[in-house]
Amino acid sequence: MDTQHPDLHPLFQEHLEILKSRTDTALQRGGFDHLVIPSGAVRYQFLDDRDYPFYVNPHFKHWLPVTRAPGSWLVYTPGHRPKLIFLQPADYWHVVPEAPAGYWVEHFDIITIRNAAEARAHLPGDATRCAVIGEENAALDSMVPNNPQGVIDYLHYHRVVKTGYELAMMRVASKIGTRAHRAAEAAFRGGESEFGIHMAYLDAARQTENELPYSNIIALNEHGAILHYHDLKHAPPSHLNSFLIDAGASFHGYASDITRTYAGKDCAEFQALINAVDEVQKNLCSKVRTGQEYGALHVDAHHQLAGVLHDHGFIRMSAQSAVESGVSATFFPHGLGHPIGLQVHDVAGFAADDKGQTIDRPAGHPYLRMTRSIQPGAVVTIEPGLYFIDLLLAKLKDRPEGKDIAWDKIEKFHKYGGIRIEDDVACTDGDPENLTRDAFALLDGR
Template identity: 65%
Template sequence: MPAALYPAHLDTLLARTAEALARGGFDHLVVPSGTLHYQAFDDRDYPYAVNPQFKAWLPVTKAPGSWLVATPGQRPKLVFLQPHDYWHVVPEAPGGYWAGHFDIVVVRDAADAARHLPADPSRCAILGEAQSALGDYVPNNPPAVIAYLEYHRAFKTPYEVAMMREASRIGVRAHRAAERAFRAGASEFGIHLAYCQAAGQDANDLPYGNIVCLNEHAAVLHYTDRDRVPPKAARSFLIDAGASFGGYACDITRTYSADRGDEFQAMIDAVDAAQLKMCDAVRDGADYRQIHLDAHLALAVILRDAGILRITADDAVARGVSSAFFPHGIGHGIGLQVHDVAGFAASDAGGTIAKPEGHPYLRLTRTLAPGMAVTIEPGIYFIDMLLDELKAKGLGDTVDWDRVAAFKPYGGIRIEDDVVCTDGAPINLTREAFSAT
């Protein structure tokens, strides 16, 4: 499926590039794939991460030292570094459904790439990190060019949706394996290994570090320590883990109770049902900020029904009590990057759409439109620091602390899906993949 959709995707990128270059006053778009970073006072390199501006054009993620050139009216050019090297695995020669759409030059030395780039670097918009500089070809990252490209990158082509669907398929397969490992009594580290094995991806392939939490660890939003020994009693399991496919990411979170019939599982089920309604709100014209604010109200209702809140859901939101239990944003854009760019962009010329007051961690404030892909990830957590702040603010009487004590050993709940906005009903890539396994 991606192969058939790729030519139209490339046409879209070429059209966007022509407009972006015109706005910036440049003739060529030049994009380095990125280079290796070496650790200070050492000869070891950090894990290589391809430039997202590079992998937007082609599904090549492991070719450091390569360059892409796009000039309006011409076929795009790929200068591909394939060094003579017996210390490391050399990138395979370019091939596949995408290769026939490029003029490809293979070089054996990184410095040789300069001979195949446009003659006048001053006429080039060069997008990349400073370390990718090659002679006079120094990344200048023109704001007008980047603003236009990143704003429109939010609108996924059908090819990109197909790539994300494949990433979701891999991620769900691994999530299934992780749940089995949890039910079998594995440690957090053991669950992580089961996930990587099922995905066929390790730490350098995954789009972000796996969050694998048992019990109280689920109250740490980005917990990545992964205990090597399982707890004496595993009560709950939260996993936030993704997968990659051709440079595109999925981002999936699920929460489980060890006892499928207890109160914590009932709360998980309530969050799951509310989350599905939030996913259905990913519609053309919807203000993502409102989806976030509505999520607070829905979660406050769940907290009230569980006997945790002593006040109404409306009061809990108005007084900021809900934020103690749901401290992060409802989600973010997703695609080539897990937290995709231009989440606050007012237009393709720049500018910023502010976050709602009192909600500093929301990562997306734009109005949704067909093609935009976002995550929806509501959560309820029992975090000592935030609960102590409630008491310090004089809001301790809004909460039944005995009920909080009953749930604290479980840590928290988060359910996350990747959802694509369309001109009709949204496409839930995550639920599709779970339904298919």
Template identity: 65%
Template sequence: MIDRLSSLYLHHLAVVRERADRALAATEHEHLVIAAGLPPRKFLDDQDYPFVASPHFRHWLPLTDAPGSWIVHTPGQRPRLVFLQPRDYWHVVPEAPRGYWVEHFDITVVRTVEEAVAQLPAPSSRPAVIAPTQPALAGVEPNNPQDVLDYLHWHRSYKTPYELAWMREASRIGARAHRAAEQAFRAGASELGIHQAYLAAAGVIDAELPYASIVALNQHGAVLHYTHFDRTAPDYHRSFLIDAGANATGYASDITRTYAGHGEDEFQSLVDSVEAAQLSFAAKVRAGQSYPELHIHAHHVLAGVLREHGFIRMDAESAVETGVTAAFFPHGLGHPIGLQVHDVAGFQRGERGGSIPRPAGHPYLRMTRNLEPGMVVTIEPGLYFIDMLLEELRGRPAGKDVDWNRVEAFKPYGGIRIEDDVVCTDAEPENLTRDAFAQL
């Protein structure tokens, strides 16, 4: 595994350096300076929030625990890592860099934030400094030039084989933890208990997850970002929606599954229909496919599911045009994923920036580009029974074509969402999530 990663990383670093060279040449900067960042301080406190290294920093090397460190890239020279290893007996000090990547960097170890800043190129040399503006650091001024960011973000959409290797690992960890969460649900655990089973199976703490897990029993599945974690198990486990991912060297997986409780045959039938639709959408992750058009197509297919299961009486075209499907499926089909769960450049028109607008009536879609080989996106359709949206629909003319008794009967289940991470290739899509579950 290490030998393979070493070979993949050598190619990855060459790609990253070439992209940086082109970004600097196009924008007349001499250096690219990237901060790992520092943990933000809690308001009126002497403690910090958990540290998360900048995605730009993690794009260059597999180093996630390096607060206060910097990467310096100058075209024609080996990249430099300024690594902060403080003298500190209050906290665990980051280990000295080691592994398959260190031979490709000139590494300088420093003991203080000030020493690290002193190692950076002078402002007069026109560096492009990609760093958070807070906390402020004397001697370095992040400028985050938009033209540089646009170029780097656009090309970060196309994952290298090295990146895909880590994303497969993130999917394997996530799938293993999802299986443990399902078992805890079947055993009657509370939402908190299910979440703890997930963490144990993934071998992480909350701060190491790529995003806050959604663990929703019964009607809680209707809250799209439900992160409450009831401590007491409900009397009856009717349904279970879990949206939770994992990290592998900074690369994320984002997985959602929905399960019916024992004997809940009608809800299981609806879950099966949504899953069949989801698989059909994932199969369309192919080069040239418009993501917004795939999203609109999903609305039409889900309208058919709603009609098949007796929730609506109108045809699919009418259900989409009148916004009926939006009441049951109010979010986007998915988003780019990689170093960030909602990865960059989902709306970008080209390497020089610009934006592709969302289709009218779909304000929560998170990607408007055409799919190309190397992109990784989530495919996550859903159907929900959300009181607020359903009440709005009931008051509109289209509401007369909804079977409200049927809707009321399904409200206690909350909702359904099924999500996979899918790679666009030159041929068949690669479903990272399904492949990971198949390996269990």
């Protein structure tokens, strides 16, 4: 890792100094002396000895790229080096986490323990002086997660702004994701089933389902109209009309989130609609700039997509009327996107400040995941879509606006399901950095 990325040492050191500075302020505001973060504990299935996949506490992996060490702890006390209490159990039933190594270890005091209970001796003695951030099942004796809201509000608000190190991690996650997307597209063109496409994706990403940042959406034909489709049919349909894939990748705890839609052979009418949505998406990406209110950008997306619906003959009303009447929400029922980083749907999307104040969603848009203004260093997803969803279309048919809908054309497009196109975009001091399209361009030699 170090020989391939010699610049990670200074990037990580800078990242750590920023985290320390943020934490110093958060602890002072909350009246605490220490930040204590458990990595998390393994959970077992009800009435069984099978454990669920382990997912590390995002606050833990914010400090160091360790994602598979349940029972470990991080302790930070202002003015001192952060301490990692690393559980490496004596166990022949399971894979034991490898000893810490790499570009980051020199910045931590590392204590290796063989039993989870041993950690308590290395944690601060007075738990009441600790801000302990984690799940309840990670509690160890008196060291119980208290998740002080003031501390969390401050850390979450500032976590939206990525450090140079974090952006480097997300660029790699984007490269892995785009590589796997190309493999999935090839599998679709080759006539594979949803399950077959999914397996091609995993193979190209070199990640298991549990290592991905979220469950893949692999939707052929009308399944593209199901926003969170996860069924993965094993048999391919008789005709491949369309393919919608929403899938990302992970790297050192950071996520990419990428969506593309493809038309099948001899489906020129659907390809034309994909092209129109793609132009809207690129226009919206170009507006990821300092001070842009994300809620306003979401409303802008509705106006642009309503224009596409009008221009392509799906609606006879104006784009403005379609938005004001809520008709556009029938075809674009979800939010434009969300913050992304340590988590796919990252924190503080509604934050007005670092004291817990929030910004309401625009009226009539209940599913939007972000309303705050965009700051330099923030990374957001931009994912407009158009869908032909039976449930929503049936409701529209019964409304007065139903008379202005070209139902015969909609019936022709039902077999395609829908379109969604999504990029991860970083706000800078100048033009936005499109992590997704940059990764595709690098992959394609452009």
